[in-house]
Amino acid sequence: MTDNEKRLKVLTDSLMQLNVSIAPDQRRNYVVSTLNVSKYSKDSLGDVSGLRLNIQTKKDDETNGNRDEDEDNNNGQDQQSHNGVIANTAPIKSKITMAHSKMLTGLSDRATDSLLAVSKRNSTKVQIRFKSIGSIGQLRPAIFKISRSSRFLSILRFLTRRLKLNNVYCYLENSIVPSPDDSIGNLYDLFKSGDSELIVSYCNIVAFG
Amino acid sequence: MSSSDIISRVWTGILKVEFQIDSTQIPSTNNSFFTVLNRNSYLHLLMPDILAFFNISMDDFPIENWWFEYDGVPLKWNLPAGVLYDSSHPYTRKEDEDTISNVWTIRMKYGDYPSAYVIPIEHIDADRPTDWLESCDFPFLKSHWMNQMKEACYILNNSSKIMMSMSKERSDFFYHSVVNNDSRVFESCFRKLLPTTISQIHNIPIKIHLPLANKVVRPSLNGVSSKLTLGKMLQQLIPDLFPSNMMMTIAVPISHGVILPLDASVIHLYMLLKYVDGFLHINVHMLERGSA
Numbered sequence: 193m194t195d196n197e198k199r200l201k202v203l204t205d206s207l208m209q210l211n212v213s214i215a216p217d218q219r220r221n222y223v224v225s226t227l228n229v230s231k232y233s234k235d236s237l238g239d240v241s242g243l244r245l246n247i248q249t250k251k252d253d254e255t256n257g258n259r260d261e262d263e264d265n266n267n268g269q270d271q272q273s274h275n276g277v278i279a280n281t282a283p284i285k286s287k288i289t290m291a292h293s294k295m296l297t298g299l300s301d302r303a304t305d306s307l308l309a310v311s312k313r314n315s316t317k318v319q320i321r322f323k324s325i326g327s328i329g330q331l332r333p334a335i336f337k338i339s340r341s342s343r344f345l346s347i348l349r350f351l352t353r354r355l356k357l358n359n360v361y362c363y364l365e366n367s368i369v370p371s372p373d374d375s376i377g378n379l380y381d382l383f384k385s386g387d388s389e390l391i392v393s394y395c396n397i398v399a400f401g
Numbered sequence: 402m403s404s405s406d407i408i409s410r411v412w413t414g415i416l417k418v419e420f421q422i423d424s425t426q427i428p429s430t431n432n433s434f435f436t437v438l439n440r441n442s443y444l445h446l447l448m449p450d451i452l453a454f455f456n457i458s459m460d461d462f463p464i465e466n467w468w469f470e471y472d473g474v475p476l477k478w479n480l481p482a483g484v485l486y487d488s489s490h491p492y493t494r495k496e497d498e499d500t501i502s503n504v505w506t507i508r509m510k511y512g513d514y515p516s517a518y519v520i521p522i523e524h525i526d527a528d529r530p531t532d533w534l535e536s537c538d539f540p541f542l543k544s545h546w547m548n549q550m551k552e553a554c555y556i557l558n559n560s561s562k563i564m565m566s567m568s569k570e571r572s573d574f575f576y577h578s579v580v581n582n583d584s585r586v587f588e589s590c591f592r593k594l595l596p597t598t599i600s601q602i603h604n605i606p607i608k609i610h611l612p613l614a615n616k617v618v619r620p621s622l623n624g625v626s627s628k629l630t631l632g633k634m635l636q637q638l639i640p641d642l643f644p645s646n647m648m649m650t651i652a653v654p655i656s657h658g659v660i661l662p663l664d665a666s667v668i669h670l671y672m673l674l675k676y677v678d679g680f681l682h683i684n685v686h687m688l689e690r691g692s693a
Contacts, residue, residue: 210614215473285517286615289472295491296613298689303651306641307687311613367561369548371479372520378619382556382604400565 199304203296206308211285214293276333277317278350280342313341318380318390320347325363325395328355335389340377344370351394363393367400407673412584414440414657416486416505420451423470423508427457435504439582440483440657441677443546444469444476444507446537446580451509459534462511465522465541470508475515478522479545484682487655488610492686537580546576546678553606553679554594563594579677587677594679599627605671606680609638612652612687625668632663642685655684 207214288296299307317337324330331354338346344362351360363369364383380390393399402410420434434454438447448467452459469476476485486505514521522541547564554564567575571590578586596602602625609618618638622629632646635654642652647663654661656674661683671681 207613212614286613287474287518288613289474289489291472292489292491292612295687295689299687300690303687303690306651307613309641310611310639311616365555365561367565368552368555370552371545371548373477373479373615375617378617381621382619 199301200297203304203308206311210311210313213285213287215287215289276336278320278336278338278342278346280339281346281349313339314377315339315341316377318376318384319388320376321389321391322351323391323393325393325399326397328394328396331355338376340375340380342376343372344374344376344379345372347376347392348372355394355396357396359396361395361398363395363400364390366393369400404673408588409584411657411674412439412441412582412587414483416440416482417503418447419504419506420447420454421506421508422455422457423510426511427455427462433506438482438505440481440486442482442579442582443542443677444478444482444485445539445542448539449534449537463524464539465524466511466514468510468514468519470510471505475518476507477519478542479520481676481678481682483657484610484676484684487658487684488612491612492653492655492660492688536577543576546579547572549678549680550575550594556604556606557594557602558596559603591675591679599625599668602668605667606675607667607671607683608680609635609654609683609685611639611642611685627666627668629667630663631661631665631667631670634667635663639685642687649688652685652687655686656682 296304296307317339320336320338322331322334322336331351336350348360348362351362352358361369364379368383370379376390384390415437416439418436418438420436432455434451436447436450438444445464448459448464452462469478471485471489474489476489480488490505524541551561551564555561574586575590577583578590604622605620605625607620609620610616611618620634620638622634630646631654632643635643636646644650649660649663654663656670661670661674675681
Protein backbone atom coordinates (compact mmCIF):
# COMPACT_ATOMS: atom_id res chain seq x y z
CA MET A 193 0.00 0.00 0.00
CA THR A 194 1.17 3.50 -0.74
CA ASP A 195 1.21 6.12 1.99
CA ASN A 196 -1.92 7.68 0.57
CA GLU A 197 -3.70 4.37 0.57
CA LYS A 198 -2.68 3.72 4.15
CA ARG A 199 -3.85 7.16 5.20
CA LEU A 200 -7.21 6.70 3.54
CA LYS A 201 -7.58 3.28 5.09
CA VAL A 202 -6.96 4.71 8.57
CA LEU A 203 -9.43 7.50 7.90
CA THR A 204 -12.18 5.21 6.60
CA ASP A 205 -11.71 2.74 9.45
CA SER A 206 -11.82 5.54 12.01
CA LEU A 207 -15.01 6.95 10.52
CA MET A 208 -16.67 3.55 10.73
CA GLN A 209 -15.61 3.21 14.34
CA LEU A 210 -17.02 6.64 15.13
CA ASN A 211 -20.35 5.66 13.55
CA VAL A 212 -19.90 8.32 10.90
CA SER A 213 -21.30 7.52 7.50
CA ILE A 214 -21.06 9.56 4.35
CA ALA A 215 -24.26 10.60 2.66
CA PRO A 216 -24.70 10.24 -1.07
CA ASP A 217 -24.45 13.54 -2.88
CA GLN A 218 -27.95 14.06 -4.20
CA ARG A 219 -27.28 17.39 -5.79
CA ARG A 220 -24.78 15.93 -8.19
CA ASN A 221 -26.72 12.69 -8.63
CA TYR A 222 -23.68 10.86 -7.46
CA VAL A 223 -23.85 7.14 -7.90
CA VAL A 224 -23.04 5.53 -4.61
CA SER A 225 -21.01 2.45 -4.91
CA THR A 226 -19.29 0.21 -2.48
CA LEU A 227 -15.64 0.88 -2.86
CA ASN A 228 -12.92 -0.76 -0.93
CA VAL A 229 -10.29 1.87 -0.38
CA SER A 230 -7.42 -0.60 -0.65
CA LYS A 231 -8.58 -1.37 -4.16
CA TYR A 232 -7.82 2.11 -5.44
CA SER A 233 -5.14 1.99 -8.06
CA LYS A 234 -2.11 4.11 -7.57
CA ASP A 235 -3.12 6.35 -10.45
CA SER A 236 -6.52 7.15 -9.06
CA LEU A 237 -4.87 8.32 -5.87
CA GLY A 238 -2.80 10.85 -7.74
CA ASP A 239 -5.15 13.61 -6.77
CA VAL A 240 -6.22 12.76 -3.28
CA SER A 241 -8.07 15.99 -2.76
CA GLY A 242 -10.47 15.12 -5.56
CA LEU A 243 -11.17 11.67 -4.24
CA ARG A 244 -14.48 10.99 -2.65
CA LEU A 245 -14.65 8.36 0.02
CA ASN A 246 -17.69 6.32 -0.78
CA ILE A 247 -18.46 4.18 2.17
CA GLN A 248 -21.41 1.92 1.49
CA THR A 249 -23.91 4.45 2.71
CA LYS A 250 -27.33 2.97 2.15
CA LYS A 251 -26.42 -0.54 3.15
CA ASP A 252 -24.45 0.62 6.14
CA ASP A 253 -27.46 2.50 7.41
CA GLU A 254 -29.72 -0.45 7.24
CA THR A 255 -27.41 -2.74 9.11
CA ASN A 256 -26.85 -0.09 11.75
CA GLY A 257 -30.58 0.39 12.09
CA ASN A 258 -31.14 -3.30 12.58
CA ARG A 259 -28.41 -3.52 15.13
CA ASP A 260 -30.08 -0.77 17.15
CA GLU A 261 -33.35 -2.56 17.15
CA ASP A 262 -31.72 -5.78 18.25
CA GLU A 263 -30.28 -3.93 21.20
CA ASP A 264 -33.72 -2.61 22.03
CA ASN A 265 -35.33 -6.01 21.90
CA ASN A 266 -32.72 -8.15 23.52
CA ASN A 267 -31.48 -5.89 26.24
CA GLY A 268 -33.55 -6.94 29.18
CA GLN A 269 -33.42 -4.89 32.34
CA ASP A 270 -30.54 -6.87 33.72
CA GLN A 271 -28.38 -6.38 30.71
CA GLN A 272 -29.29 -2.72 30.57
CA SER A 273 -28.03 -2.08 34.04
CA HIS A 274 -25.43 -4.76 34.44
CA ASN A 275 -23.56 -4.25 37.71
CA GLY A 276 -25.14 -0.84 38.10
CA VAL A 277 -23.87 0.33 34.74
CA ILE A 278 -26.39 1.84 32.34
CA ALA A 279 -25.76 0.62 28.82
CA ASN A 280 -25.28 3.10 26.03
CA THR A 281 -28.49 2.24 24.16
CA ALA A 282 -28.35 5.34 22.00
CA PRO A 283 -24.95 5.49 20.37
CA ILE A 284 -24.18 8.76 18.65
CA LYS A 285 -24.41 8.27 14.96
CA SER A 286 -23.75 10.91 12.40
CA LYS A 287 -23.62 11.46 8.71
CA ILE A 288 -21.38 13.84 6.86
CA THR A 289 -21.90 15.31 3.44
CA MET A 290 -19.80 14.43 0.45
CA ALA A 291 -18.23 17.90 0.53
CA HIS A 292 -17.26 17.27 4.14
CA SER A 293 -15.63 13.94 3.32
CA LYS A 294 -13.77 15.63 0.48
CA MET A 295 -12.47 18.15 2.99
CA LEU A 296 -11.21 15.31 5.22
CA THR A 297 -9.03 13.92 2.46
CA GLY A 298 -7.46 17.37 2.01
CA LEU A 299 -6.10 17.61 5.54
CA SER A 300 -2.49 17.30 6.54
CA ASP A 301 -1.50 14.14 8.42
CA ARG A 302 -1.18 16.12 11.60
CA ALA A 303 -4.60 17.68 11.23
CA THR A 304 -6.17 14.29 10.48
CA ASP A 305 -4.56 12.77 13.57
CA SER A 306 -5.70 15.66 15.77
CA LEU A 307 -9.23 15.49 14.40
CA LEU A 308 -9.50 11.76 15.02
CA ALA A 309 -8.02 12.19 18.50
CA VAL A 310 -10.65 14.73 19.57
CA SER A 311 -13.49 12.76 17.96
CA LYS A 312 -12.79 9.61 19.97
CA ARG A 313 -15.35 8.20 22.33
CA ASN A 314 -14.69 8.62 26.02
CA SER A 315 -15.76 5.45 27.82
CA THR A 316 -14.79 6.74 31.28
CA LYS A 317 -17.78 6.28 33.55
CA VAL A 318 -19.43 8.83 35.81
CA GLN A 319 -21.85 8.34 38.68
CA ILE A 320 -25.57 9.10 38.42
CA ARG A 321 -27.97 9.27 41.37
CA PHE A 322 -31.69 8.96 40.64
CA LYS A 323 -34.20 10.80 42.79
CA SER A 324 -37.93 10.41 42.40
CA ILE A 325 -40.31 13.35 42.47
CA GLY A 326 -43.90 13.05 43.65
CA SER A 327 -45.77 9.78 43.84
CA ILE A 328 -43.47 7.78 41.60
CA GLY A 329 -41.45 5.05 43.30
CA GLN A 330 -37.79 5.52 44.21
CA LEU A 331 -35.41 3.41 42.18
CA ARG A 332 -33.23 1.08 44.29
CA PRO A 333 -30.34 1.06 44.16
CA ALA A 334 -30.36 4.73 43.26
CA ILE A 335 -26.79 4.92 42.02
CA PHE A 336 -25.66 3.90 38.55
CA LYS A 337 -22.67 4.42 36.35
CA ILE A 338 -22.72 5.48 32.72
CA SER A 339 -20.05 6.34 30.18
CA ARG A 340 -19.27 9.99 29.40
CA SER A 341 -19.92 9.50 25.69
CA SER A 342 -23.45 8.22 26.23
CA ARG A 343 -26.24 10.56 25.40
CA PHE A 344 -28.90 11.65 27.85
CA LEU A 345 -31.34 9.61 25.75
CA SER A 346 -29.77 6.43 27.20
CA ILE A 347 -30.88 7.53 30.66
CA LEU A 348 -34.42 8.33 29.48
CA ARG A 349 -34.66 4.91 27.82
CA PHE A 350 -33.31 3.15 30.88
CA LEU A 351 -35.81 4.83 33.20
CA THR A 352 -38.86 4.28 31.00
CA ARG A 353 -38.03 0.61 30.78
CA ARG A 354 -37.07 0.15 34.41
CA LEU A 355 -40.14 2.02 35.68
CA LYS A 356 -42.40 0.59 32.97
CA LEU A 357 -43.61 4.02 31.91
CA ASN A 358 -44.44 5.47 28.53
CA ASN A 359 -43.03 8.81 29.41
CA VAL A 360 -40.56 9.95 31.98
CA TYR A 361 -39.59 13.56 32.70
CA CYS A 362 -36.07 14.11 33.96
CA TYR A 363 -34.56 17.17 35.56
CA LEU A 364 -31.12 18.28 36.62
CA GLU A 365 -30.86 20.73 39.51
CA ASN A 366 -34.67 20.45 39.82
CA SER A 367 -35.15 22.68 36.80
CA ILE A 368 -33.02 21.86 33.77
CA VAL A 369 -34.34 19.54 31.07
CA PRO A 370 -31.34 18.43 29.03
CA SER A 371 -31.73 17.79 25.33
CA PRO A 372 -31.77 13.99 24.67
CA ASP A 373 -28.70 14.35 22.44
CA ASP A 374 -26.57 16.03 25.11
CA SER A 375 -23.61 13.93 26.20
CA ILE A 376 -23.46 12.70 29.79
CA GLY A 377 -19.87 13.91 30.09
CA ASN A 378 -20.85 17.52 29.34
CA LEU A 379 -23.86 17.43 31.66
CA TYR A 380 -21.78 15.88 34.43
CA ASP A 381 -19.08 18.55 34.15
CA LEU A 382 -21.62 21.38 34.22
CA PHE A 383 -24.24 20.16 36.69
CA LYS A 384 -22.63 17.62 39.02
CA SER A 385 -23.15 18.01 42.73
CA GLY A 386 -20.41 18.38 45.29
CA ASP A 387 -20.27 14.62 45.83
CA SER A 388 -19.10 14.10 42.26
CA GLU A 389 -22.33 12.62 41.06
CA LEU A 390 -24.96 13.85 38.65
CA ILE A 391 -28.36 13.93 40.33
CA VAL A 392 -31.19 13.12 37.94
CA SER A 393 -34.69 13.75 39.30
CA TYR A 394 -37.46 11.93 37.55
CA CYS A 395 -41.22 12.06 37.46
CA ASN A 396 -44.04 10.51 35.42
CA ILE A 397 -45.66 13.88 34.87
CA VAL A 398 -44.25 17.34 34.11
CA ALA A 399 -42.87 18.49 37.45
CA PHE A 400 -41.27 21.81 36.59
CA GLY A 401 -42.71 24.02 33.87
CA MET B 402 -18.77 49.11 15.09
CA SER B 403 -20.75 49.46 18.30
CA SER B 404 -22.13 46.55 20.28
CA SER B 405 -25.67 47.25 19.14
CA ASP B 406 -24.51 47.30 15.50
CA ILE B 407 -23.00 43.85 15.93
CA ILE B 408 -26.11 42.49 17.64
CA SER B 409 -28.31 43.89 14.90
CA ARG B 410 -26.06 42.27 12.27
CA VAL B 411 -26.36 38.93 14.07
CA TRP B 412 -30.14 39.25 13.91
CA THR B 413 -30.26 40.35 10.27
CA GLY B 414 -27.92 37.64 8.99
CA ILE B 415 -29.75 35.59 6.37
CA LEU B 416 -29.27 32.43 4.32
CA LYS B 417 -30.57 31.92 0.82
CA VAL B 418 -32.48 28.65 0.82
CA GLU B 419 -34.22 26.44 -1.69
CA PHE B 420 -36.75 24.00 -0.23
CA GLN B 421 -37.69 20.89 -2.19
CA ILE B 422 -40.35 18.39 -1.24
CA ASP B 423 -39.05 14.88 -1.31
CA SER B 424 -41.51 12.18 -0.48
CA THR B 425 -43.53 9.55 -2.21
CA GLN B 426 -46.40 10.20 0.19
CA ILE B 427 -46.88 13.82 -0.75
CA PRO B 428 -48.91 14.62 -3.85
CA SER B 429 -46.31 17.06 -4.92
CA THR B 430 -44.89 19.12 -7.61
CA ASN B 431 -41.34 19.54 -8.72
CA ASN B 432 -41.31 23.18 -7.79
CA SER B 433 -38.74 24.64 -5.52
CA PHE B 434 -39.52 27.22 -2.91
CA PHE B 435 -36.83 29.88 -2.83
CA THR B 436 -36.73 32.03 0.25
CA VAL B 437 -34.49 33.60 2.85
CA LEU B 438 -33.98 32.15 6.29
CA ASN B 439 -32.75 34.12 9.27
CA ARG B 440 -29.53 32.63 10.59
CA ASN B 441 -30.66 33.40 14.10
CA SER B 442 -33.85 31.32 14.02
CA TYR B 443 -35.12 27.76 13.67
CA LEU B 444 -35.92 25.88 10.46
CA HIS B 445 -39.43 25.08 11.67
CA LEU B 446 -40.30 28.76 11.84
CA LEU B 447 -40.50 28.69 8.03
CA MET B 448 -42.91 25.73 8.00
CA PRO B 449 -46.07 27.86 7.59
CA ASP B 450 -44.56 29.57 4.51
CA ILE B 451 -43.23 26.35 3.02
CA LEU B 452 -46.44 24.39 3.42
CA ALA B 453 -48.51 27.29 2.11
CA PHE B 454 -46.29 27.49 -0.97
CA PHE B 455 -46.64 23.78 -1.68
CA ASN B 456 -50.32 23.91 -0.79
CA ILE B 457 -49.99 21.20 1.83
CA SER B 458 -52.27 21.10 4.82
CA MET B 459 -50.77 20.50 8.24
CA ASP B 460 -53.96 18.64 9.19
CA ASP B 461 -53.22 15.94 6.62
CA PHE B 462 -49.47 15.96 7.13
CA PRO B 463 -48.74 16.74 10.79
CA ILE B 464 -45.67 18.80 11.57
CA GLU B 465 -44.13 16.08 13.79
CA ASN B 466 -43.48 13.83 10.79
CA TRP B 467 -41.55 16.34 8.72
CA TRP B 468 -37.78 16.54 8.74
CA PHE B 469 -35.09 18.39 6.86
CA GLU B 470 -32.16 17.03 4.92
CA TYR B 471 -29.16 18.58 3.19
CA ASP B 472 -27.06 16.52 0.79
CA GLY B 473 -28.30 13.28 2.31
CA VAL B 474 -27.59 14.41 5.88
CA PRO B 475 -30.55 14.88 8.26
CA LEU B 476 -30.54 18.33 9.89
CA LYS B 477 -31.06 18.71 13.64
CA TRP B 478 -34.14 20.89 14.05
CA ASN B 479 -33.16 21.69 17.64
CA LEU B 480 -30.18 23.82 16.59
CA PRO B 481 -30.48 27.36 15.21
CA ALA B 482 -30.39 27.53 11.39
CA GLY B 483 -27.06 29.40 11.26
CA VAL B 484 -25.36 26.69 13.30
CA LEU B 485 -26.72 24.02 10.94
CA TYR B 486 -25.51 25.93 7.89
CA ASP B 487 -22.05 26.51 9.33
CA SER B 488 -21.61 22.90 10.41
CA SER B 489 -22.72 21.45 7.09
CA HIS B 490 -20.57 23.74 4.97
CA PRO B 491 -16.87 23.09 5.50
CA TYR B 492 -14.80 26.22 5.61
CA THR B 493 -12.90 26.85 2.43
CA ARG B 494 -10.91 29.75 1.11
CA LYS B 495 -11.23 28.56 -2.43
CA GLU B 496 -14.02 30.17 -4.39
CA ASP B 497 -15.46 26.96 -5.74
CA GLU B 498 -18.90 26.37 -7.23
CA ASP B 499 -20.50 25.88 -3.83
CA THR B 500 -19.56 29.24 -2.44
CA ILE B 501 -20.54 31.10 -5.58
CA SER B 502 -24.04 29.71 -5.98
CA ASN B 503 -24.47 30.01 -2.22
CA VAL B 504 -28.01 28.67 -2.12
CA TRP B 505 -28.64 26.09 0.53
CA THR B 506 -30.82 23.33 -0.93
CA ILE B 507 -32.84 21.64 1.79
CA ARG B 508 -35.05 18.68 1.11
CA MET B 509 -38.24 18.37 3.08
CA LYS B 510 -38.98 14.79 3.96
CA TYR B 511 -42.17 13.28 5.28
CA GLY B 512 -42.20 10.01 7.25
CA ASP B 513 -39.33 7.52 7.86
CA TYR B 514 -38.05 9.81 10.59
CA PRO B 515 -34.27 9.42 11.06
CA SER B 516 -34.44 8.98 14.86
CA ALA B 517 -30.86 7.72 15.06
CA TYR B 518 -29.60 11.12 13.93
CA VAL B 519 -32.22 13.68 14.90
CA ILE B 520 -34.32 14.00 18.06
CA PRO B 521 -37.85 12.85 17.23
CA ILE B 522 -40.52 15.52 17.56
CA GLU B 523 -42.84 14.73 20.39
CA HIS B 524 -46.49 15.18 19.71
CA ILE B 525 -47.81 17.35 22.51
CA ASP B 526 -51.56 17.65 22.85
CA ALA B 527 -52.08 21.23 23.73
CA ASP B 528 -54.91 23.63 23.21
CA ARG B 529 -54.03 25.41 20.06
CA PRO B 530 -54.93 29.04 19.68
CA THR B 531 -56.65 29.72 16.38
CA ASP B 532 -53.62 31.46 14.96
CA TRP B 533 -51.16 28.79 16.20
CA LEU B 534 -49.79 28.13 12.74
CA GLU B 535 -49.22 31.75 11.76
CA SER B 536 -47.71 32.53 15.15
CA CYS B 537 -45.54 29.36 15.05
CA ASP B 538 -46.92 28.24 18.38
CA PHE B 539 -45.42 24.77 18.04
CA PRO B 540 -45.38 23.14 21.51
CA PHE B 541 -42.28 21.02 20.76
CA LEU B 542 -40.26 24.01 19.58
CA LYS B 543 -41.41 26.27 22.37
CA SER B 544 -40.64 23.74 25.08
CA HIS B 545 -37.26 22.96 23.55
CA TRP B 546 -36.44 26.66 23.40
CA MET B 547 -37.65 27.24 26.98
CA ASN B 548 -35.51 24.35 28.21
CA GLN B 549 -32.45 25.73 26.46
CA MET B 550 -33.05 29.19 27.94
CA LYS B 551 -33.52 27.68 31.40
CA GLU B 552 -30.24 25.85 31.01
CA ALA B 553 -28.47 28.98 29.78
CA CYS B 554 -29.95 30.89 32.72
CA TYR B 555 -28.65 28.26 35.14
CA ILE B 556 -25.18 28.32 33.63
CA LEU B 557 -25.01 32.12 33.89
CA ASN B 558 -26.41 32.43 37.43
CA ASN B 559 -25.91 28.99 38.96
CA SER B 560 -29.71 28.98 39.27
CA SER B 561 -32.64 28.88 36.84
CA LYS B 562 -34.84 30.88 39.21
CA ILE B 563 -35.25 33.92 36.96
CA MET B 564 -36.43 31.81 34.06
CA MET B 565 -38.52 29.49 36.25
CA SER B 566 -40.41 32.35 37.88
CA MET B 567 -41.24 34.06 34.59
CA SER B 568 -45.00 34.34 34.02
CA LYS B 569 -46.56 32.51 31.09
CA GLU B 570 -47.44 35.82 29.43
CA ARG B 571 -43.85 36.98 29.77
CA SER B 572 -42.35 33.73 28.45
CA ASP B 573 -44.80 33.73 25.51
CA PHE B 574 -43.74 37.30 24.80
CA PHE B 575 -40.08 36.21 24.96
CA TYR B 576 -40.71 33.21 22.66
CA HIS B 577 -42.48 35.39 20.12
CA SER B 578 -39.46 37.65 19.90
CA VAL B 579 -37.72 34.55 18.51
CA VAL B 580 -40.58 33.79 16.11
CA ASN B 581 -40.75 37.40 14.96
CA ASN B 582 -36.98 37.83 14.79
CA ASP B 583 -37.34 40.86 17.03
CA SER B 584 -33.91 41.56 18.46
CA ARG B 585 -35.08 44.55 20.50
CA VAL B 586 -37.67 42.56 22.49
CA PHE B 587 -35.36 39.56 22.76
CA GLU B 588 -32.47 41.62 24.12
CA SER B 589 -34.66 43.39 26.67
CA CYS B 590 -36.02 40.04 27.96
CA PHE B 591 -32.57 38.46 27.86
CA ARG B 592 -30.97 41.25 29.89
CA LYS B 593 -33.10 40.23 32.86
CA LEU B 594 -31.38 36.82 32.90
CA LEU B 595 -27.96 38.36 33.35
CA PRO B 596 -26.27 39.04 36.68
CA THR B 597 -25.57 42.74 37.25
CA THR B 598 -21.80 42.57 36.87
CA ILE B 599 -19.42 40.38 34.87
CA SER B 600 -17.74 39.11 38.03
CA GLN B 601 -21.09 37.67 39.17
CA ILE B 602 -21.39 35.55 36.05
CA HIS B 603 -20.96 31.93 37.07
CA ASN B 604 -20.13 30.34 33.71
CA ILE B 605 -20.83 31.05 30.03
CA PRO B 606 -23.33 29.01 27.97
CA ILE B 607 -21.23 27.86 25.02
CA LYS B 608 -21.49 24.88 22.71
CA ILE B 609 -18.49 24.12 20.55
CA HIS B 610 -19.38 21.82 17.67
CA LEU B 611 -16.47 19.68 16.47
CA PRO B 612 -16.25 18.79 12.78
CA LEU B 613 -16.80 15.03 13.13
CA ALA B 614 -19.08 12.60 14.92
CA ASN B 615 -21.50 15.22 16.29
CA LYS B 616 -19.27 15.90 19.22
CA VAL B 617 -20.00 18.99 21.29
CA VAL B 618 -17.58 20.48 23.80
CA ARG B 619 -19.01 22.65 26.57
CA PRO B 620 -16.72 24.61 28.86
CA SER B 621 -17.21 24.75 32.61
CA LEU B 622 -15.24 27.81 33.59
CA ASN B 623 -14.25 28.53 37.13
CA GLY B 624 -15.28 32.13 37.39
CA VAL B 625 -15.55 34.45 34.44
CA SER B 626 -13.22 37.30 33.67
CA SER B 627 -13.16 39.56 30.64
CA LYS B 628 -9.48 38.65 30.35
CA LEU B 629 -10.31 35.13 29.18
CA THR B 630 -9.75 35.13 25.43
CA LEU B 631 -11.27 32.72 22.94
CA GLY B 632 -7.76 31.47 22.07
CA LYS B 633 -6.97 30.62 25.68
CA MET B 634 -10.28 28.85 26.16
CA LEU B 635 -9.96 26.78 22.99
CA GLN B 636 -6.35 25.88 23.78
CA GLN B 637 -7.44 24.68 27.20
CA LEU B 638 -10.46 22.72 25.96
CA ILE B 639 -9.23 21.22 22.69
CA PRO B 640 -5.42 21.52 22.57
CA ASP B 641 -5.26 18.99 19.73
CA LEU B 642 -7.03 21.42 17.40
CA PHE B 643 -5.80 24.66 18.98
CA PRO B 644 -2.19 24.09 20.07
CA SER B 645 -1.63 27.87 20.12
CA ASN B 646 -3.83 30.52 21.74
CA MET B 647 -2.66 33.16 19.26
CA MET B 648 -2.65 31.43 15.89
CA MET B 649 -4.97 29.11 14.01
CA THR B 650 -2.77 26.36 12.60
CA ILE B 651 -5.05 23.32 12.34
CA ALA B 652 -8.58 24.57 12.83
CA VAL B 653 -10.67 27.76 12.87
CA PRO B 654 -13.59 28.78 15.14
CA ILE B 655 -16.66 30.03 13.22
CA SER B 656 -19.90 31.55 14.43
CA HIS B 657 -22.62 33.26 12.34
CA GLY B 658 -20.52 32.45 9.29
CA VAL B 659 -17.47 34.45 10.33
CA ILE B 660 -14.09 33.43 11.73
CA LEU B 661 -13.84 34.54 15.34
CA PRO B 662 -10.66 36.33 16.44
CA LEU B 663 -8.69 34.34 19.02
CA ASP B 664 -7.81 37.47 21.00
CA ALA B 665 -11.47 38.39 21.57
CA SER B 666 -12.81 38.12 25.10
CA VAL B 667 -15.13 35.13 25.50
CA ILE B 668 -17.68 37.00 27.60
CA HIS B 669 -17.90 39.80 25.03
CA LEU B 670 -18.30 37.28 22.22
CA TYR B 671 -21.10 35.70 24.22
CA MET B 672 -22.94 38.97 24.82
CA LEU B 673 -22.78 39.93 21.15
CA LEU B 674 -23.01 36.63 19.28
CA LYS B 675 -25.27 34.41 21.41
CA TYR B 676 -27.96 32.69 19.39
CA VAL B 677 -31.73 32.74 20.04
CA ASP B 678 -31.37 29.79 22.44
CA GLY B 679 -29.13 31.75 24.81
CA PHE B 680 -26.00 29.84 23.79
CA LEU B 681 -22.91 30.94 21.91
CA HIS B 682 -22.47 28.26 19.24
CA ILE B 683 -19.02 27.87 17.76
CA ASN B 684 -18.37 25.56 14.81
CA VAL B 685 -14.82 24.30 14.56
CA HIS B 686 -13.63 23.84 10.99
CA MET B 687 -10.43 22.19 9.84
CA LEU B 688 -7.93 24.11 7.75
CA GLU B 689 -7.03 22.29 4.57
CA ARG B 690 -3.44 21.71 3.58
CA GLY B 691 -1.76 24.83 2.30
CA SER B 692 -4.44 27.21 3.51
CA ALA B 693 -2.98 27.73 6.99
